[in-house]
Amino acid sequence: MQEMRNPGMQDVVLVEKSLADYEPVVGEDIIAELHRMARPFQGARVLHISSTAYGGGVAEMLHTLIPLMRSAGLDAHWKIISGTDEFFTVTKNMHNALQGMELELTPAMKAAYLHSNVENAVYFENDYDFIIVHDPQPAPLRMLRAGDGGKWIWRCHIDLTAANTTYWNFLRPYVQAYDAAIFTMPEYVKKDLQIGKVAIVPPAIDPLSPKNAPMSDEDAARIVSLYGMDPERPMLVQVSRFDPWKDPLGVIDVYRAVRQKFPDVQLVMVGSMAHDDPEGMEYYQRTKDYADGDPDIHLLSNIDGVGNVEVNAIQRMATVVLQKSLREGFGLTISEGLWKGKPVVGGDVGGIPLQIQDGETGYLVNSIEECSKRVLELMRNPARARKMGELGREVVRQNFLSTANLRNYLRLFTDLTQANRARHHRSAV
Ligand code: UDP
Numbered sequence: 001m002q003e004m005r006n007p008g009m010q011d012v013v014l015v016e017k018s019l020a021d022y023e024p025v026v027g028e029d030i031i032a033e034l035h036r037m038a039r040p041f042q043g044a045r046v047l048h049i050s051s052t053a054y055g056g057g058v059a060e061m062l063h064t065l066i067p068l069m070r071s072a073g074l075d076a077h078w079k080i081i082s083g084t085d086e087f088f089t090v091t092k093n094m095h096n097a098l099q100g101m102e103l104e105l106t107p108a109m110k111a112a113y114l115h116s117n118v119e120n121a122v123y124f125e126n127d128y129d130f131i132i133v134h135d136p137q138p139a140p141l142r143m144l145r146a147g148d149g150g151k152w153i154w155r156c157h158i159d160l161t162a163a164n165t166t167y168w169n170f171l172r173p174y175v176q177a178y179d180a181a182i183f184t185m186p187e188y189v190k191k192d193l194q195i196g197k198v199a200i201v202p203p204a205i206d207p208l209s210p211k212n213a214p215m216s217d218e219d220a221a222r223i224v225s226l227y228g229m230d231p232e233r234p235m236l237v238q239v240s241r242f243d244p245w246k247d248p249l250g251v252i253d254v255y256r257a258v259r260q261k262f263p264d265v266q267l268v269m270v271g272s273m274a275h276d277d278p279e280g281m282e283y284y285q286r287t288k289d290y291a292d293g294d295p296d297i298h299l300l301s302n303i304d305g306v307g308n309v310e311v312n313a314i315q316r317m318a319t320v321v322l323q324k325s326l327r328e329g330f331g332l333t334i335s336e337g338l339w340k341g342k343p344v345v346g347g348d349v350g351g352i353p354l355q356i357q358d359g360e361t362g363y364l365v366n367s368i369e370e371c372s373k374r375v376l377e378l379m380r381n382p383a384r385a386r387k388m389g390e391l392g393r394e395v396v397r398q399n400f401l402s403t404a405n406l407r408n409y410l411r412l413f414t415d416l417t418q419a420n421r422a423r424h425h426r427s428a429v
Pocket of ligand 1: 060239270300302311336
């Protein structure tokens with residue numbers, strides 16, 4: 001079996017963020033409530049464990065959640081598991097299978113998955129009060145550290161509604177070893193999961209991060225020009241990993257249908273390559289082939305230097321933001337688009353309807369035809385598009401900002417601590 005380059009977990013270096021900076025965005029009551037909820041957890045040792053520090057929604061959120069936990073007085077950290085290439089290929093399969101793909105799970109795949117987890121587990125020095133393990137990649141860690149103290153929480157970011165049974169049955173015992181599990185929506189909780197506590201927590205975006213912070217129209221226009229787009233022409237935008245579930249080929253079909261009526265429309269697809277996503281490159285190439293050299297289809301990635309500030313500019317210059325996913329745990333890109341006052345047209349799947357109220361903040365669609373029709377409607381009616389975007393921004397302000405995410409975690413920590421006290425109390429009587 002292939003050995004890992006760097007056995008054990010690596011610390012992620014985080015920037016500092018202050019809750020006080022969020023007061024102008026969410027109001028002083030919310031910030032005061034967060035400080036009040038965090039009072040019992042001053043100095044509490046919290047560790048988040050995930051499989052990548054860059055690319056994808058989980059990494060995006062942790063770069064804000066953990067600094068905000070620190071700002072609230074918790075001693076919060078983040079570690080990334082290491083794994084062989086084989087491990088990441090298996091976990092990508094697992095991700096796809098848990099979202100419903102028919103894939104096989106061979107003994108060799110199980111072995112590669114467990115081998116990397118064992119390596120991460122044996123080098124782990126645990127002195128934490130709360131350990132939050134994100135997604136299936138590191139899920140066995142709890143069982144492998146069964147004797148450890150602390151409250152262990154498994155945070156599932158994916159839509160398990162149609163999970164492949166073979167994969168779920170394999171994963172389930174590892175998940176059941178946790179004290180609690182967090183899911184994005186109640187529908188994602190498998191009926192046969194036996195666990196002490198389940199919490200429902202939607203993901204969130206950071207209104208002050210370089211991706212979402214205010215930016216002038218002039219700056220946004222300059223940035224998109226730099227990458228070869230014309231800020232004067234209408235622009236459809238989808239920001240997503242190159243992944244079959246995000247339907248990039250369908251997005252190109254939508255663009256082609258729209259171009260029949262608006263010949264000057266441009267399509268921008270931004271998709272960073274995450275290091276835990278070996279499929280990304282291959283699907284990028286497929287998308288590129290499908291675009292067939294069309295100069296008005298701009299395929300960009302972190303390899304072209306498109307980072308958070310550029311994504312911010314591109315989303316701001318969008319006429320319509322698309323998220324034509326066929327399956328989607330949540331889809332941070334939808335809240336990102338709405339926060340920038342854009343109408344969003346998204347697939348009617350997973351966590352997308354949580355964010356888009358059909359006909360009010362955008363549209364939910366089930367096909368290329370429906371998607372094209374809605375995009376055309378919005379392009380023909382800029383006043384309605386603007387109104388939807390404004391409404392969407394308010395929905396995000398109230399529900400999907402990082403401060404709400406922090407509150408949800410603090411509530412779960414409180415519940416788990418109280419459950420503990422109740423148990424002690426019972427056994428003492
Ligand atoms: N993202 C990015 N650059 C890209 C592609 C995606 O910064 O080229 C970000 C995107 O803005 C969002 C996150 O990655 O914040 C993707 O999260 P989402 O929940 O939409 O999808 P996931 O990748 O987790 O399936």
